[in-house]
Amino acid sequence: MREVAILGIGQTQFGELWDRSFREIGIEAGFKALESSKLSSKDLSALYIGNMASGAFIDQEHVGPLVLDYSGLAGHHFPSVRVEAGEASGAMALAQAYLAVASGEHDFVVVGGAEKMTDVPDDRGAAIASSTMDQEWERVFGASMASLWALAARRHMIDHGTKREDFARISVLDHENGSKNPLAHFRNKISLDAVLAANPVSSPLGMLDCAPFSDGAAALVLGPLESARKYTDTPIRIAASQIATDFVALMHRKDVTTVESTVVAARRAYQRAKIEPSKIHLAEIHDAYSIGGLMALEDLGFYRKGTAGKALSDGEIGNGARLTINSSGGLKAQGQPFGAVGIAQVVEIVRQLRGEAGPRQVSGQEVGLTHNIGGTGATSIVHVLTRVN
Amino acid sequence: MTVARFWRETLRRYNLGASKCPECQAVFFPPRSVCPNCSVHRKSLTKMEACQLSGRGVVYSYTTVHEAADGFEMQVPYVLALVKMAEGPMLTGQIVDVDPKDIREGLPVRATFRRLRADGDDGVIHYGYKFALENGAAAKK
Numbered sequence: 001m002r003e004v005a006i007l008g009i010g011q012t013q014f015g016e017l018w019d020r021s022f023r024e025i026g027i028e029a030g031f032k033a034l035e036s037s038k039l040s041s042k043d044l045s046a047l048y049i050g051n052m053a054s055g056a057f058i059d060q061e062h063v064g065p066l067v068l069d070y071s072g073l074a075g076h077h078f079p080s081v082r083v084e085a086g087e088a089s090g091a092m093a094l095a096q097a098y099l100a101v102a103s104g105e106h107d108f109v110v111v112g113g114a115e116k117m118t119d120v121p122d123d124r125g126a127a128i129a130s131s132t133m134d135q136e137w138e139r140v141f142g143a144s145m146a147s148l149w150a151l152a153a154r155r156h157m158i159d160h161g162t163k164r165e166d167f168a169r170i171s172v173l174d175h176e177n178g179s180k181n182p183l184a185h186f187r188n189k190i191s192l193d194a195v196l197a198a199n200p201v202s203s204p205l206g207m208l209d210c211a212p213f214s215d216g217a218a219a220l221v222l223g224p225l226e227s228a229r230k231y232t233d234t235p236i237r238i239a240a241s242q243i244a245t246d247f248v249a250l251m252h253r254k255d256v257t258t259v260e261s262t263v264v265a266a267r268r269a270y271q272r273a274k275i276e277p278s279k280i281h282l283a284e285i286h287d288a289y290s291i292g293g294l295m296a297l298e299d300l301g302f303y304r305k306g307t308a309g310k311a312l313s314d315g316e317i318g319n320g321a322r323l324t325i326n327s328s329g330g331l332k333a334q335g336q337p338f339g340a341v342g343i344a345q346v347v348e349i350v351r352q353l354r355g356e357a358g359p360r361q362v363s364g365q366e367v368g369l370t371h372n373i374g375g376t377g378a379t380s381i382v383h384v385l386t387r388v389n
Numbered sequence: 390m391t392v393a394r395f396w397r398e399t400l401r402r403y404n405l406g407a408s409k410c411p412e413c414q415a416v417f418f419p420p421r422s423v424c425p426n427c428s429v430h431r432k433s434l435t436k437m438e439a440c441q442l443s444g445r446g447v448v449y450s451y452t453t454v455h456e457a458a459d460g461f462e463m464q465v466p467y468v469l470a471l472v473k474m475a476e477g478p479m480l481t482g483q484i485v486d487v488d489p490k491d492i493r494e495g496l497p498v499r500a501t502f503r504r505l506r507a508d509g510d511d512g513v514i515h516y517g518y519k520f521a522l523e524n525g526a527a528a529k530k
């Protein structure tokens with residue numbers, strides 16, 4: 001296995017992009033990534049696309065060749081692989097592309113993530129979003145995605161003394177950061193009081209604890225680290241790419257206050273990257289629901305179980321604080337186009353490590369982590385990225 | 390959900406049909422054909438024994454749902470819970486005939502046969518288990 005580097009990054013606006021189609025945003029992200037490296041499309045030998053539910057959202061399956069085709073590359077006939085792992089489809093596509101380059105089978109590949117979610121009404125969108133839970137034994141009994149995360153939140157409060165305000169702060173942080181990201185779905189700041197007073201969705205979670213449905217795409221160009229300098233001045237090394245899985249239904253997990261797949265994926269990633277979580281001060285974490293963000297802080301090893309809430313209220317977490325999370329705005333403010341989330345997280349870490357994050361730049365970071373999960377945690381994928389000095 | 394897809398699980402959804410591992414004695418709901426606990430889990434393949442849950446359990450976690458899941462719009466606000474059954478498995482289900490303010494962890498509940506939802510305006514009606522507080526459970530707080 002050889003070392004793999006990120007050579008280019010691209011991202012579209014996230015939000016309600018009614019004037020833009022799935023194929024348009026996919027192509028825009030891919031070409032932006034290519035343009036930001038010194039590669040051209042003739043250098044590529046494969047395309048990977050993370051996408052969760054194009055069949056349900058836009059009645060279009062087989063999106064691998066579709067995006068390749070409209071990128072003008074149909075004549076090259078190279079493989080285009082659509083990857084699905086629920087809301088972790090983006091990071092899963094990256095994990096597959098990473099393996100393809102690491103193995104030596106491919107030299108240069110584009111890996112994108114895209115989702116077009118606002119071509120369906122909100123209630124239909126919520127039903128599609130619920131398709132990553134167990135349809136037979138959760139959804140049939142009235143479970144929504146928010147309600148499952150709410151069940152985890154309530155038990156976290158019971159077992160660990162976590163307060164409602166603790167996870168509400170995750171949404172406040174996301175919006176603070178999103179206000180500085182021109183590509184974010186939401187660019188307004190919100191107060192803690194606003195989160196607490198928002199309309200209830202599934203107690204204790206309210207409207208502002210829940211990430212929106214967004215359209216958007218993001219993409220990366222990968223290649224072997226050994227020749228990376230030929231194609232970019234600032235290659236970013238993929239130091240670890242680790243996937244872990246668990247029971248699909250929340251009720252079957254060993255402990256609903258821990259996403260064990262995240263614990264395991266993170267542990268494997270730290271071993272592979274030879275780094276301790278205490279040495280990581282920059283992360284993009286999966287917070288489709290605010291409580292998920294709080295749990296990720298613990299499950300990734302940044303805080304012991306039951307202590308992330310206090311760290312949040314003590315101000316240890318925030319841009320430029322001990323730990324910077326979701327400088328992009330996270331899922332809550334940057335937005336949540338399912339298949340694009342895991343790739344956009346990596347795009348943001350690459351910007352930060354290259355010093356290209358503009359008003360949200362955090363100084364002096366050599367390493368960053370991304371955390372993307374599917375469903376309520378049946379899949380977790382952790383990537384560790386480092387500068388190349 | 391199509392008629393056949395719902396119908397084929399009625400034994401479980403109506404009668405709480407479960408399965409038990411002959412190796413480690415753990416009980417699973419819904420029934421599993423392979424035990425996830427046993428280290429040589431292939432040993433349990435084809436040997437899992439059918440059994441039935443008593444319907445008794447306690448509330449492990451709970452939420453009041455205001456933004457309904459698809460098809461449950463007429464029921465909001467409704468209480469959804471994780472219920473730890475007496476035999477061991479955890480189930481996801483609604484708690485009915487209760488003021489959401491009265492729910493807390495540890496309350497004893499019993500499964501009750503209810504209408505879950507209608508499959509659209511002209512589809513079949515789905516039935517299955519929900520949970521109700523054991524007599525007097527809420528009053529004891």
